[in-house]
Amino acid sequence: MESLYVIKIGGNIIDDELLLTAFLKKFASIKSKKILVHGGGKLATRLAEKLGIPQQMIDGRRITDAETLKIVTMVYAGYINKNIVAHLQSRQCNAAGISGADGNSILSHKREKAGIDYGYAGDVDQVNTDLFKQLLDCGLALVVAPITHDGKNQLLNTNADTIAQEIAKAMSSSFDVSLVYSFEKPGVLLNVDDENSVIRILQALYYKELKESKKIFAGMIPKLDNAFTAISQGVKKVIIGKGEELDQIIAGKAGTTISQ
Amino acid sequence: MESLYVIKIGGNIIDDELLLTAFLKKFASIKSKKILVHGGGKLATRLAEKLGIPQQMIDGRRITDAETLKIVTMVYAGYINKNIVAHLQSRQCNAAGISGADGNSILSHKREKAGIDYGYAGDVDQVNTDLFKQLLDCGLALVVAPITHDGKNQLLNTNADTIAQEIAKAMSSSFDVSLVYSFEKPGVLLNVDDENSVIRILQALYYKELKESKKIFAGMIPKLDNAFTAISQGVKKVIIGKGEELDQIIAGKAGTTISQ
Numbered sequence: 134m135e136s137l138y139v140i141k142i143g144g145n146i147i148d149d150e151l152l153l154t155a156f157l158k159k160f161a162s163i164k165s166k167k168i169l170v171h172g173g174g175k176l177a178t179r180l181a182e183k184l185g186i187p188q189q190m191i192d193g194r195r196i197t198d199a200e201t202l203k204i205v206t207m208v209y210a211g212y213i214n215k216n217i218v219a220h221l222q223s224r225q226c227n228a229a230g231i232s233g234a235d236g237n238s239i240l241s242h243k244r245e246k247a248g249i250d251y252g253y254a255g256d257v258d259q260v261n262t263d264l265f266k267q268l269l270d271c272g273l274a275l276v277v278a279p280i281t282h283d284g285k286n287q288l289l290n291t292n293a294d295t296i297a298q299e300i301a302k303a304m305s306s307s308f309d310v311s312l313v314y315s316f317e318k319p320g321v322l323l324n325v326d327d328e329n330s331v332i333r334i335l336q337a338l339y340y341k342e343l344k345e346s347k348k349i350f351a352g353m354i355p356k357l358d359n360a361f362t363a364i365s366q367g368v369k370k371v372i373i374g375k376g377e378e379l380d381q382i383i384a385g386k387a388g389t390t391i392s393q
Numbered sequence: 394m395e396s397l398y399v400i401k402i403g404g405n406i407i408d409d410e411l412l413l414t415a416f417l418k419k420f421a422s423i424k425s426k427k428i429l430v431h432g433g434g435k436l437a438t439r440l441a442e443k444l445g446i447p448q449q450m451i452d453g454r455r456i457t458d459a460e461t462l463k464i465v466t467m468v469y470a471g472y473i474n475k476n477i478v479a480h481l482q483s484r485q486c487n488a489a490g491i492s493g494a495d496g497n498s499i500l501s502h503k504r505e506k507a508g509i510d511y512g513y514a515g516d517v518d519q520v521n522t523d524l525f526k527q528l529l530d531c532g533l534a535l536v537v538a539p540i541t542h543d544g545k546n547q548l549l550n551t552n553a554d555t556i557a558q559e560i561a562k563a564m565s566s567s568f569d570v571s572l573v574y575s576f577e578k579p580g581v582l583l584n585v586d587d588e589n590s591v592i593r594i595l596q597a598l599y600y601k602e603l604k605e606s607k608k609i610f611a612g613m614i615p616k617l618d619n620a621f622t623a624i625s626q627g628v629k630k631v632i633i634g635k636g637e638e639l640d641q642i643i644a645g646k647a648g649t650t651i652s653q
Contacts, residue, residue: 183444184443184444203472206471206472206475206476207467207468207471207472208467208471209471210470210471210474210475211466211467211468211469211470211471211472211474211475212463212466212467212471214470214471215466215470215471215492215494215495215540215548216466216548218492218494218495218542219494219542219546219547219548220546222494222497222542222544222546223544223545223546227496227497228495228496229491229495229496230491230492230494230495231489231490232475232478232490234475234478234479234482234490235475235478235488235489235490236487236488236489236531236533237482237487264531267531268531271496271524271527271528271531273496280475282478282479282482284482284483285483286479286480286482286483287479288475288476288479
């Protein structure tokens with residue numbers, strides 16, 4: 134099957150112009166079909182502050198009231214998305230930015246969880262693989278903003294890690310998908326204080342061992358559990374590494390590669 | 394040739410939820426291929442006010458400094474564009490929103506005019522008709538935000554009337570294009586105070602006569618001159634009328650139709 138890269142970047146790249154430029158240069162030069170999923174970074178929080186709209190986080194997730202939804206729609210689907218696209222265009226990478234509403238690409242529903250009102254936060258129901266395939270077949274590199282919709286005229290703020298994972302899983306029936314998570318560290322570390330302790334290949338058995346012996350940093354466990362779930366659902370590889378080393382990651386020379 | 398509708402709406406529709414809903418309902422039900430170009434409305438001005446960014450207009454055009462470019466990118470390509478798309482999706486119209494940077498759809502250059510610095514304002518150089526055709530062939534209704542790019546990593550604020558006209562002209566080699574301008578009046582009026590005095594068909598000769606006898610409201614003349622230019626460059630029809638009467642306009646029962 135043909136290769137497809139689904140690459141997710143978050144705040145540590147988006148908020149740092151030098152890192153973002155380094156990353157986009159490398160993203161632009163990937164020859165295979167490719168999808169970039171971006172998170173939000175600090176810009177939405179700063180805009181909310183300037184506008185006097187208080188922001189509330191629960192377990193690292195932003196509570197999205199109606200005013201905050203406006204802000205994230207503007208910042209994520211507008212400012213960040215279009216600036217990334219314009220940058221890629223200037224590097225001869227024919228990119229197009231979409232949200233989950235565009236082409237009905239990602240359908241979600243408003244998160245309902247007993248006791249917590251996340252507001253207009255979306256949990257993904259369905260990735261429109263036909264649409265993604267059609268757009269990729271137009272020769273476009275896709276840049277996905279973490280705003281989805283419910284099909285009933287409601288936009289929903291949606292976790293970018295989840296979007297990347299759901300796209301990767303859904304596209305696995307048609308492509309050999311490599312899912313790359315950009316991270317502030319060069320990979321999964323055996324010793325959290327030593328950037329040279331990157332685990333190059335992390336297989337399910339070894340991971341189990343490391344978890345049992347508590348050698349994995351607790352904060353990494355949900356990410357890694359998700360990565361193994363993606364692998365078990367058809368994604369060929371999940372790689373975690375520094376976005377600005379994307380070329381090295383793709384060449385198999387950097388990052389942690391997670392496999393069955 | 395196949396029909397294509399290029400329809401432009403501005404602030405009088407965008408800023409009025411009831412009119413916008415009425416318009417989108419009618420837009421969604423058009424069976425032909427279709428492109429909606431939207432302007433900005435008052436939201437960008439209001440956001441600039443809240444953020445304390447002074448806005449300057451010259452001849453009805455916004456002077457786009459760097460901070461204002463951020464705002465219009467957020468509001469036009471983010472908030473307005475994605476809300477229109479989500480609304481159309483809820484009406485089973487498979488819409489996708491783009492700016493001129495997406496898919497390199499509209500290339501422009503920074504306006505240079507002796508004596509006036511418009512800032513980051515774009516004048517259109519080229520419409521990527523192949524991209525528009527490919528996306529329309531995916532079954533998508535396109536929603537175009539008035540933000541373009543110069544191919545060198547610069548987004549540019551661009552007049553929505555001009556964008557609609559340039560798309561209509563460029564697509565005329567492949568489609569029978571009807572270009573519809575939504576307007577606060579039901580069409581071109583013989584008597585500016587009488588909404589029942591709509592000129593139903595305005596041909597070049599009659600227009601010349603009306604201009605010479607000063608029977609056309611001066612403010613309409615640039616719009617109409619542009620409409621006749623579009624017609625002379627291949628657009629099949631230009632129709633001016635109320636957006637909320639779009640069904641009547643398309644049925645030929647409302648608005649002013651401009652033809653050679």
